[in-house]
Amino acid sequence: MKIIDFRFRPSTPDAVQGMLNNKVFGGMFELFKYADRAKPEPIEKIVADMEKQGVVKGVVTGRDAETTYGLGSANPGIVALMKQYPDKFIGFAGLDPHKGMAAIDELKRMVNDHGMRGAAIDPYLARIPADHAKYYPIYAKCCELDIPIVITTGPATLVRDAVMDDAHPRHIDRVAADFPDLKIVISHGAYPFVNEVIMTVHRNRNVYIDLAEYEEQPFSEGYFQAANTLIGDKMLFASAAPFMDFQEQIALYKRLPFKPEVLENVMYNNAARLLGLEG
Template structure:
């Protein structure tokens, strides 16, 4: 496969089925982003891919989660296998931990899975909750990344679950596990930078954040001592594909740092070795 020029590390299906299954407290975030009218009727998978093409995004990591049914992720994977990689979710609180582990192993065996999505806030739990630890161990065993939300929650759920110091604990317990922390971590950006600097396998992705609003400390991290730790992502459809990508130029990145941010760091964190060519 030709080496991509842009990898978007966080998107999700947004069909009518997703919208109809969301609780009102989850829809709140789209009002805050001014996207409610665009998103309230859902967006087909076909339109998702058309928008991805229009923005010249080569590869996207498409994820399920507590509020996004996995069958939609798998359908998209089957239809566009050369453009999408899966970040999957299995719920130990709805079945059993043993069943969730078996389901995760089956997904990795049967699909090109590169990560496990954790949005602990949606379950009213911290990411350090004991029910998740066997899944983290399985991710490390299978060689897939943990991708999780950090920072304050846009949906009306407790924000404490997104504190970066919780990631510090997970990274200490699972030093082999690659952890990608989405949304940069505001209002705890300095904590997130410290945790990513401290742990070799902790990364930060910029999903749901426009470059023009990056905190100065994060921009400094991205352009200097954290240039190997920062990963581009949109969180489509919270942000569309084009808007955040179009603002990357405003960061004044060197060609080397720009390539790391848009491509190489995602390849490293998610084990996308076939895309290195």
């Protein structure tokens, strides 16, 4: 089975150490015992393991939360990774909406000069919901460039000053209505708002979803029921590596209650279509 991993950051020693030292997510990592689960490995072994597992592409989403949390752009590191393995990794430019036109310039540069294939934002880290006006120039530019955008959601467990409501899917539903040509990926399943995000994906042709990290949380059974009946053509596999081991996540997805044809769509076909990799 061919696989596209839609949320993949290689677990190199530098990446793992950087996450362990991250002050913003330190409480979350301690709670979930990330230090005990982390498996730092050289990039060569990671790529070899991707090949063994059938992972043909890894989408590496950037992050820029400099204004609110002092987390500078991860884009330069992603550019370096893409240069090292141009056939394996696809970069999505992380953007800080508070930077205004500088964020637009960054997006254009990352796409036009460095070959990135999408954008990525984090409403809970920006402390403004996805339908805030500060994002709208980013959405418009994504439409112009014909690239998708990943909107990171989830409960932001123990992240200081972050609130879940900024990542509520109702805000994304508004964005999808205002930008019907914008291809949106809701990352981390908008957990815990399972029912609301299912209908947001179902009722908007332009909205996709990944479940990264929340496949086995309370109420997650709704995701799989919906995949088998309503949104199986718009769900994407995303391992959330290195926070989760991508090989273990692949094994998990093969055990989850997807219909066989839905599993093939989730693991590869939906992402290939979204990224224009079909054929």
